[in-house]
Amino acid sequence: NxxxxxxxxxxxxxxxxxxxxxxxxxxxxxxxxxxxxxxxxxxxxxxxxxxxxxxxANNIDENNVKLLGADDIAAGKALFIKPGACATCHGENGSGIVNGVAGIGPNLT
Structure with a gap:
């Protein structure tokens, strides 16, 4: 062929x-x-x-950062500790300790 x-x-x-x-x-x-x-x-x-x-390097300093009020901080905390969000790995206070054991996320404090 x-x-x-x-x-x-x-x-x-x-x-x-x-x-x-x-x-x-x-x-x-x-x-x-x-x-x-x-x-x-x-x-x-x-x-x-x-x-x-x-x-x-110097894009952010004390002159151009918007200071947040108590309402904004409370809203941020609510987002942080929401189930499945940041606190799952970093702990509720950002220390990296979740339920008394080191979490998989690093210490953010």
Whole structure:
């Protein structure tokens, strides 16, 4: 039985692709391999993160924070201790102690 012509062309194209890939990445080193590309991207991300932290370091201070009243604080406490919310892991007072045992959430106080 003869093989379909499209299969023969696909096979030939895959061989050409393999040779081109091998030459580009492993002989000429004109493009980085996966690990090198990851290292480059991680360095770029670290630089962007450092720049962000440098610019965002003083965004919040005592002059631009809105002080909350007693009603807002009570509403926040109600959200915190609601079943299935923050207090489940951090304890009702944020200490990380849930029912006398260390919870899975860290101490927030």
């Amino acid at each position: 003869n093989i379909p012509i499209w299969w023969k062309y696909g096979f030939a194209i895959s061989i050409v692709f393999a040779v081109t890939y091998l030459y580009t990445y492993h002989v000429a080193y004109s493009k980085p391999l996966q690990q090198e590309e990851l290292r480059i991207d991680m360095q770029a991300a670290a630089a962007r993160h450092a720049l962000y932290l440098e610019n965002a």
